[in-house]
Each structure stands twice: as C-alpha cells, then as structure tokens.
Amino acid sequence: MKLNQIIKSVFATTALLSSAAAVHAAEVEVLHYWTSGGEAKSVAELKKIMEAKGVTWKDFAVAGGAGENATTALKARVIAGSPPTAAQIKGPSIQEWGQEGVLANIDAAATAGKWDSLLPKVVSNTMKYQGHYVAAPVNVHRVNWLWINPEVLKKAGAKVPTTWPEFFDAADKIQKAGFIAVAQGGQPWQDATVFETVALGVGGxxxxxxxxxxxxxxxxxxxxxxxxxxxxxxxxxxxxxxxxGRDWNLATAMVINGKAGMQFMGDWAKGEFTAAGKQPGKDFLCAPAPGTAKSYTYNIDSIAMFKVKNPDSQKAQLTLATAIMSPEFQEVFNLNKGSIPVRPDIPRTKFDSCAIESMDDMAASSKAGTLEPSMAHGMAVSSAVQGAMFDVVSKFMHSNMTSQAAVQALAKAAKTQ
Incomplete structure (x- = not known):
C-alpha cells in the first residue's frame, strides 16, 4: 500500500477525522462492513461474547458489500493517528498494512489458543506478517456458488446446471417463463465475482x-x-x-422472493436465505457454479489488530482475538453468516447441507491442489491490481467492449503497481 495512495483517499473522508474518538479502557472499537441481515446478526453475537468478558464493544460499521468504504474510513483514521482497536481486513491487505508498521502483534493469543496446530496452513499464513500473528481469522467463505430458487426452476421446466451449456439452457427457460434468469448487482466487486467464477468454470x-x-x-x-x-x-x-448499483443482498432477495432464478455469489448469500427463514434443499438450492464442482475459491474474513497505546486496549485486543477463535463464536457466527468455521474441530451437527458440502469440498480441493484464493474478494492480488482488474471487468459488463479488447486490458491491469 503506497502512502500517497492512502493520503489521496483521506481527503474524501475528512469528516470522519473529527468524529474519531479515543478508545477507552476495556473497550474495543471494531471497524467492519458486516451490515446486511445475516451479517449484522453474526456481529451481534461477537459483541455479546465480548461484553460477557467485561469488554465494551464500540461498533464502527461502514456499509458497502466489498468493504471499499470501510477501507477508506480506516485509512483516514490511521493517517489521523487514531486507528480503531481492530478492523475487518483480509488477504494481501494484511501484508500491505503490516508494511506500514501499524499492526499489533497478537502471538500471545495465538500461542495460548494453539492456532498453528489448529488452523489450516492457508489460513494461518494469511493471518501473519513477518511470521507473527496480526489478525484473527473469522471464517471461510466459498465464493464459487450458484444460488437457485427451486420453485422458479420447476415452473420453467429447467434443471440445476452443472455445465455452461446446461446453464444457458436453464437461463433461457427461466427467462421464457417470465422470470429474471440471473439476479445480479452491477457493482464492480459483484461483476468481478461472476467473472472469476466463470474463469474457474471455463478454464479450471x-x-x-x-x-x-x-x-x-x-x-x-x-x-x-x-x-x-x-x-x-x-x-x-x-x-x-x-x-x-444494486446491492448484493437485494439481488439475493430477488432469488428468495421468486423474482429471479439464479445468483452467482459467495455463501454469505446463504446468511440472507437463513435470515429469511428459508431451508436449503427445500426453499433454495446451493450448487457449485457450472464447471467448478472440483474446485474451491475461498474468501477468509479476518479481524486485524492495530497498534494502540492504552495497555487496557492491548489486553482487550487479545481478548477479542481469543473470542473470535473460540468454538462458541466460530459456531454461532458461521451459522448466521452462511460461511464455515476456520477451526476444523467444530461439530457439524448444527450446520446445514450447504455448509457440510462446503466443508467437504474445501478438504477435497485442498488435497487435490484446486483450492484457490478469490481475486474478487481480496485474497489473491494486491489492492492496486485488484482495483485495475475490477475496472476492466466492469467496463466489459457495462459496455460493448469485445473479449479481445478485454483480455489485453486485463493483462495491462495485472501490471499495475
């Protein structure tokens, strides 16, 4: 993360600086972008656990599905010398913030909790900067899902697609039956989610x-x-x-309400189905996107800790990290969020068929070498390259750009510094 890039984005959020409050003793201020129905329920559980441990939770929620707004707010706070206690950041962004020298060492919580032996390597490596834990992993999301309304499928006389020809056959039938075939929000990160899923399904x-x-x-x-x-x-x-401009959860609602047949989205969408009282296999179906059944693109949510001077706040950070990794939180958070626990030792009994399939597929993909980080969700490339790629995909989705022009633009975007 270039310092000048950070400074540029500060000017857009000057208003936040005046409201930045110092964190008091035994208090954690957590910046996050979990604001949809299923996500908000999940955060409420963490708040409850922390308050039971005598730590006050100060919520700093910044709406915006992919976290762009939250990132801008975080940059403003750090530049102002008033970082939150913790913030929802992930993937290569953890390394970028680490290079700025602003992340706190939480090895004490990791050692006490035996994280190294407990976590899959792909998870633990992401949580460290220069060999030290600076973030606590919350969950694992599978990105390459296709969400389907079975009633719409039935009315259209279509079947669950496993290949791209089957997908387009189903989409044709759904459209002819008077429904929207694909529920989508035309935002850069959502366009990129579909793009990377198609890339996985087409090329492997x-x-x-x-x-x-x-x-x-x-x-x-x-x-x-x-x-x-x-x-x-x-x-x-x-x-x-x-x-x-449509938010992702509103696109999911179109599938829930039977206005649309299918949606490409990570399993946070399942949190919306669950929050609406829907049952997998009955009210909605989860299927690996066409051509991706033997692969798994992952998105690991995590909470990184920022350097704070107050000793009580430092202790509260370790308490927060320990709470995030506790079996109690791992179970209840992921049941609400639609994701799966990062801990492999959490009992499966309360998890539904979609979650169990995700657990099994992650293990199989890890073994087969087909477990891949999500580009669209900040796990694969730097934020600069990701942003440049978003621009290309978004332009392709909302213009008459040709495929040939798109691949040339994408290769150029990959060279962004």
Missing part, C-alpha cells in the same frame, strides 16, 4: 491460478481467457436492466 483451477493469482501474461491474453469473457458476455444477456 490451474488456469485460474496462472491468470488471477500468478498474473501470467500469456494466460491472461490466451484463448481460454477470451472464452471466459465470451461466456461472461453471454451471461450479461440474462441480467435485468435495473442491476447497475
């Missing part, structure tokens, strides 16, 4: 890794990426004209 995990993790120029401009954009372009035809 090895192609995905070379293109969207390693940023290999030949792969980014090759025929498989052209085919990815061709497929994405076809999907555009099944999205309604009101999609631009």
């Amino acid at each position: 995990a090895d192609f995905y890794n070379k293109a969207l993790v390693k940023l290999d120029p030949a792969t980014l401009t090759g025929p498989t990426m052209v085919k990815t954009f061709d497929t994405l372009g076809k999907i555009k035809g099944y999205i309604d004209k009101d999609a631009p």
